[in-house]
Amino acid sequence: MTAPAAHSAAITEAGPFERLLALVAEDLALVNALIAERMASEHAPRIPEISAHLIEAGGKRLRPILTLAASRLCDYTGADQIKLAATVEFIHTATLLHDDVVDQSAKRRGRATANILWDNKSSVLVGDYLFARAFQLMVETGSLEVLAILSNASAVIAEGEVLQLTTARDLTTDKARYDQVIRGKTAALFAAATEVGGVIAGADAARLTALRTFGDGLGMAFQLTDDLLDYGGSSAALGKNTGDDFREGKVTLPVILAFGRADDEARAFWRRTIGRGKQQPGDLEQAMAYLRQTDALAGTQAAARGHADRALAALAGFKAGAMRTALEDIAEFVVARTV
Amino acid sequence: MTAPAAHSAAITEAGPFERLLALVAEDLALVNALIAERMASEHAPRIPEISAHLIEAGGKRLRPILTLAASRLCDYTGADQIKLAATVEFIHTATLLHDDVVDQSAKRRGRATANILWDNKSSVLVGDYLFARAFQLMVETGSLEVLAILSNASAVIAEGEVLQLTTARDLTTDKARYDQVIRGKTAALFAAATEVGGVIAGADAARLTALRTFGDGLGMAFQLTDDLLDYGGSSAALGKNTGDDFREGKVTLPVILAFGRADDEARAFWRRTIGRGKQQPGDLEQAMAYLRQTDALAGTQAAARGHADRALAALAGFKAGAMRTALEDIAEFVVARTV
Numbered sequence: 184m185t186a187p188a189a190h191s192a193a194i195t196e197a198g199p200f201e202r203l204l205a206l207v208a209e210d211l212a213l214v215n216a217l218i219a220e221r222m223a224s225e226h227a228p229r230i231p232e233i234s235a236h237l238i239e240a241g242g243k244r245l246r247p248i249l250t251l252a253a254s255r256l257c258d259y260t261g262a263d264q265i266k267l268a269a270t271v272e273f274i275h276t277a278t279l280l281h282d283d284v285v286d287q288s289a290k291r292r293g294r295a296t297a298n299i300l301w302d303n304k305s306s307v308l309v310g311d312y313l314f315a316r317a318f319q320l321m322v323e324t325g326s327l328e329v330l331a332i333l334s335n336a337s338a339v340i341a342e343g344e345v346l347q348l349t350t351a352r353d354l355t356t357d358k359a360r361y362d363q364v365i366r367g368k369t370a371a372l373f374a375a376a377t378e379v380g381g382v383i384a385g386a387d388a389a390r391l392t393a394l395r396t397f398g399d400g401l402g403m404a405f406q407l408t409d410d411l412l413d414y415g416g417s418s419a420a421l422g423k424n425t426g427d428d429f430r431e432g433k434v435t436l437p438v439i440l441a442f443g444r445a446d447d448e449a450r451a452f453w454r455r456t457i458g459r460g461k462q463q464p465g466d467l468e469q470a471m472a473y474l475r476q477t478d479a480l481a482g483t484q485a486a487a488r489g490h491a492d493r494a495l496a497a498l499a500g501f502k503a504g505a506m507r508t509a510l511e512d513i514a515e516f517v518v519a520r521t522v
Numbered sequence: 523m524t525a526p527a528a529h530s531a532a533i534t535e536a537g538p539f540e541r542l543l544a545l546v547a548e549d550l551a552l553v554n555a556l557i558a559e560r561m562a563s564e565h566a567p568r569i570p571e572i573s574a575h576l577i578e579a580g581g582k583r584l585r586p587i588l589t590l591a592a593s594r595l596c597d598y599t600g601a602d603q604i605k606l607a608a609t610v611e612f613i614h615t616a617t618l619l620h621d622d623v624v625d626q627s628a629k630r631r632g633r634a635t636a637n638i639l640w641d642n643k644s645s646v647l648v649g650d651y652l653f654a655r656a657f658q659l660m661v662e663t664g665s666l667e668v669l670a671i672l673s674n675a676s677a678v679i680a681e682g683e684v685l686q687l688t689t690a691r692d693l694t695t696d697k698a699r700y701d702q703v704i705r706g707k708t709a710a711l712f713a714a715a716t717e718v719g720g721v722i723a724g725a726d727a728a729r730l731t732a733l734r735t736f737g738d739g740l741g742m743a744f745q746l747t748d749d750l751l752d753y754g755g756s757s758a759a760l761g762k763n764t765g766d767d768f769r770e771g772k773v774t775l776p777v778i779l780a781f782g783r784a785d786d787e788a789r790a791f792w793r794r795t796i797g798r799g800k801q802q803p804g805d806l807e808q809a810m811a812y813l814r815q816t817d818a819l820a821g822t823q824a825a826a827r828g829h830a831d832r833a834l835a836a837l838a839g840f841k842a843g844a845m846r847t848a849l850e851d852i853a854e855f856v857v858a859r860t861v
Contacts, residue, residue: 322670
C-alpha cells in the first residue's frame with residue numbers, strides 16, 4: 184500500500200523536494216543503476232545484501248541529487264556527474280553503517296539496521312568496502328580536485344563524529360564546537376556534494392565557492408532544524424517523536440542555549456538530566472519549559488534560518504531558471520519543514 | 523631496558539629485516555615524522571591519542587618499508603615515497619583498528635587494543651579518519667595511478683574480511699576461497715605497497731607487474747607461514763602460542779588440507795571442533811596428530827614456499843645490488859622464520 188500512496192501524493196501535491204527530483208530524474212535512474220552495479224561483490228555476497236538493505240530502503244538520495252543539480256546548474260554536458268553522485272551516496276551509506284554501530288541503533292529508515300539484522304562486524308566491514316568503492320569511482324573521473332574535496336570531506340566527517348563522541352553529556356560544549364560536530368555530521372558532505380558537481384562542469388573559483396557555501400548552509404540548516412524538531416519544533420509542542428535527543432543526553436544547540444541562559448536551579452536540572460543522564464518522569468516537560476523560557480528554540484530556529492539565508496545568497500550569481508528556483512525552494516523547505 | 527637491548531641485538535646479529543631497514547632508515551624517519559604530523563586532529567584530541575597508541579606501539583613498519591624499498595629499487599630520486607609510505611601505514615592502521623573491533627581482540631602488539639582502552643566506537647571512527655587521511659596524502663602526490671592501485675587494494679581488503687567472516691567455521695571452504703581471504707588480509711596491501719613505489723619512480727609496465735608480483739608473493743607467503751606457525755610450524759611441536767586459530771575455529775590452509783584428506787572419523791572430529799566449535803581437553807593434540815598424518819603442515823609450507831619463489835623470481839629483472847639482495851633475503855626469511 185505504501186508505494187501507490189506515496190506516488191499519488193507526489194502527483195497531487197508535489198513539494199519542493201519532488202520538484203527538484205523531477206529535474207534530475209533521468210540522471211538519478213542512471214545513478215541508481217550504477218550503485219546497484221558497484222555495490223556488487225564477486226566473492227562476498229553478504230556485501231550487496233547489506234548494502235541493498237540500506238540503499239534500497241528508500242532514502243531520499245538528497246546528497247547525490249545535490250551533485251546532479253549542481254552539475255546541471257553549471258551547464259555540465261558530460262556524464263561524470265553519475266559517477267560522482269554514486270560516490271557521494273556510497274560515502275553517505277558507509278557513514279550510516281558505521282554510525283549505526285557507534286550509536287547501537289536498531290532502526291534506520293523504518294527498517295531494522297544492518298548491525299541488528301547481521302552484526303556489527305559486517306556493518307564495519309561493508310562500510311569500509313563502500314568507502315573504497317567510492318574512491319574507485321572518483322578515480323574513474325580522473326579529477327584530482329574531486330578526490331581532494333571528497334577525501335577532505337571524509338576526514339571532516341570522521342573528525343566530527345569522534346568530536347561528537349567526546350561531547351556527549353558534556354555541558355561545557357559551546358556553539359563553536361557544536362558547529363564543528365554538525366558540520367562533520369551533515370554539512371561537510373552536502374558542501375562537497377554540491378562543489379564536485381561544479382568541479383566537473385569546469386566552474387570558476389567564485390562559483391565553486393558559491394556551490395560549497397550553498398551546500399554548507401543547506402546542511403547546517405538541515406541539521407539544526409532536525410535538532411529543533413527533536414524538541415517539537417519552534418512551537419515546542421510535544422509530538423510522538425520528540426525527546427529522543429534529550430533521553431540520549433545529546434548536547435544539541437537548544438540545550439547549549441538553554442544551559443547558557445539558565446539560573447542555578449535550571450543548571451542543576453540540565454546537569455542531572457543531560458550531564459549525568461539521571462532522568463525521571465516529567466523531566467522532558469520540564470526541559471521543554473526551560474527551552475521556552477530561555478528562547479532556546481527560537482534561537483536555534485534563527486541559527487538555522489541564518490544558514491538557509493547564506494545558502495540562498497550563494498545561489499544569486501547563478502542564472503535564473505527552474506534549477507536555481509528548485510534549489511532555492513529546497514533551502515526554504517529545509518527550515519520550514521515540520522517533520 | 524627494552525630499547526638498548528633491541529639496539530645491541532640489531533648491531534650484533536642483524537637479521538634480514540634489520541638489513542632492509544638500514545637501507546631505508548633515513549626515509550623511514552621522515553615517514554614517521556609525517557605520520558605523527560598527519561594523525562593529528564585540531565578538533566578531536568582523541569584521534570591522535572588512539573592512533574599514537576597503535577602506531578607507536580612498535581609495529582615493524584614492514585609495509586611502508588616495502589614502498590620505500592621499491593621506489594629505491596627503481597632508482598627514484600623524488601620525495602613522494604615518504605607520503606606514499608605514510609599512506610600505506612595509515613591504511614594498515616585503519617584496518618587493524620577495524621579488525622580489532624570485528625575480532626573483539628584485547629591485545630595487539632603486546633598492548634591492550636584501542637577497542638578495550640577506549641571503546642569500539644572510537645576504533646571505528648578513528649579508523650575512518652585514518653583512511654580519509656590516507657587518501658588526502660595520496661591526492662598530494664598527484665598520481666591517479668597510485669590512487670587507483672590503493673583504492674582497489676582497499677576494496678580487496680574489505681571484501682576479503684567480509685569473506686573471512688562468512689567462511690568462519692565453514693569446512694566447505696576450499697583453497698581458492700581461502701587464497702582470496704588471505705590475499706585481502708595481507709597480500710593485497712603488500713602488492714599495492716610495492717607497486718606504488720615503482721609507479722612514482724616511473725617504472726615501466728613490466729617492472730610494475732614484477733613489483734606487484736613480489737609484494738603479492740611475499741604477502742601470501744607471510745600469511746601462510748603465520749597459519750603454519752599457529753600449529754607450531756612444520757615440525758608440529760606444541761609451543762606456548764600455538765592453537766589460537768584452532769580454538770577460534772578458523773578454517774586456515776592446514777585445516778582445509780587435513781579435512782580434504784581425512785577419513786570418516788577425522789572428518790567427524792573436524793566438524794565437531796571447528797564446524798560446531800565444541801572442543802574439549804586433548805582436542806588440540808588430536809588436531810596436531812591429524813595434521814601430521816595428512817601432511818597438511820608440509821602442504822601448507824610448500825604453498826608458502828611456492829609464493830616466496832614467485833616473489834624471488836619477480837626480482838630477477840631488477841639490477842643486482844644491496845636493495846635487491848635485501849628484498850630477496852626478506853622473501854627467504856618470511857618462510858624460514860619460526861616466530
